[in-house]
Amino acid sequence: MRDRLPAFPWDKLEPYKKTAAAHPGGIVDLSVGTPVDPVPESIQKALIAAADSPGYPTVWGTPELRDAITGWAERRLGARDLTHHHVLPIVGSKELVAWLPTQLGLGPGDKVAYPRLAYPTYEVGARLARAEHEVYDDVTALDPTGLKLLWLNSPSNPTGKVLGKEELTRIVAWAREHGVLVFSDECYFELGWEAEPVSVLHPDVCGGSYEGIVAVHSLSKRSNLAGYRAAFLVGDPAVLGPLLEIRKHGGMMTSAPTQAAVVAALADDTHVTQQRARYAARRTALRDALVRHGFRIEHSEASLYLWATREESCWDTVAHLADLGILVAPGDFYGSAGERFVRVALTATDERVAAAVERLSRA
Numbered sequence: 001m002r003d004r005l006p007a008f009p010w011d012k013l014e015p016y017k018k019t020a021a022a023h024p025g026g027i028v029d030l031s032v033g034t035p036v037d038p039v040p041e042s043i044q045k046a047l048i049a050a051a052d053s054p055g056y057p058t059v060w061g062t063p064e065l066r067d068a069i070t071g072w073a074e075r076r077l078g079a080r081d082l083t084h085h086h087v088l089p090i091v092g093s094k095e096l097v098a099w100l101p102t103q104l105g106l107g108p109g110d111k112v113a114y115p116r117l118a119y120p121t122y123e124v125g126a127r128l129a130r131a132e133h134e135v136y137d138d139v140t141a142l143d144p145t146g147l148k149l150l151w152l153n154s155p156s157n158p159t160g161k162v163l164g165k166e167e168l169t170r171i172v173a174w175a176r177e178h179g180v181l182v183f184s185d186e187c188y189f190e191l192g193w194e195a196e197p198v199s200v201l202h203p204d205v206c207g208g209s210y211e212g213i214v215a216v217h218s219l220s221k222r223s224n225l226a227g228y229r230a231a232f233l234v235g236d237p238a239v240l241g242p243l244l245e246i247r248k249h250g251g252m253m254t255s256a257p258t259q260a261a262v263v264a265a266l267a268d269d270t271h272v273t274q275q276r277a278r279y280a281a282r283r284t285a286l287r288d289a290l291v292r293h294g295f296r297i298e299h300s301e302a303s304l305y306l307w308a309t310r311e312e313s314c315w316d317t318v319a320h321l322a323d324l325g326i327l328v329a330p331g332d333f334y335g336s337a338g339e340r341f342v343r344v345a346l347t348a349t350d351e352r353v354a355a356a357v358e359r360l361s362r363a
């Protein structure tokens, strides 16, 4: 086990968490991007209405859930001609990221590639399958030999970078030319600020064919449903069919009340607009305060994070902010290229964000 997985990085942050928690005004925790605002009432009601669910749910989900997913993907992502065979519910996207290489049957000799600065679970997934892993700056510069799975992540965690339509089109064409399967993690799709995220399923990118491409979407950030564990895949039926079979054998099903809640969540855009407005206000306040405090912000045009540097080791920045009672994530959690950055999450209440802004402005 130990040789297969990296050390769990968040444990390294514990001493700084203690320092921040000792601040007389209390900790402002901007480290883990976990939602703090309420679950919208209509979603809670749908969950409660489905509370009497004694039977096993199905892995593929109810027909209502599949309809909700295809309808949403056509409306929001611009995808066309989707059927139920183009969708697969998952138990939050983290489990998918961690187990996808294994469920695809990848192993030693196969390669999984993901961005140089990335969500650490892409590497975990490759390691759990005992496959090789490789990071990239430019996808088309990768050696396609043995490359079986290519992860895209736009908007990016941690940098907030968005891949434009031309770049995505170029990447999809390259992957198809080399027979490489593309999984595009689009879990921050609804959180574009200075850039409009584009899905890999958009006809301008994929040419109206889903061959070799799958998009990953999550309700965690969009609808404050991280506690429900709700996400889904949309894309190539030739990939999703076998995945469905494997996940049926493995019992990877979302609970029936959660499935009902997702139907309600995907039918409603109003709560997404409201949540976006909350994050936009926190983002502006934190960004301005960080810049005034001497930080430089890079990318961060979308997603739930500010990618910030004081041109020093990330651990020095973490220590400096912990003294102000503010906890952030060190950039090296996301790859050594992040060692001079910290990731500042927008997921704190307005009151806590105001406290952080006040402390940054005073110091």
Ligand SMILES: Cc1ncc(COP(=O)(O)O)c(C=O)c1O
Binding pocket: 033, 091, 092, 093, 094, 095, 097, 119, 153, 156, 157, 185, 187, 218, 219, 220, 226, 230, 231
């Ligand atoms: C890039 C990325 N993918 C996937 C996830 C997992 O999200 P969830 O399991 O809540 O759907 C996260 C969570 O922060 C993430 O940042």
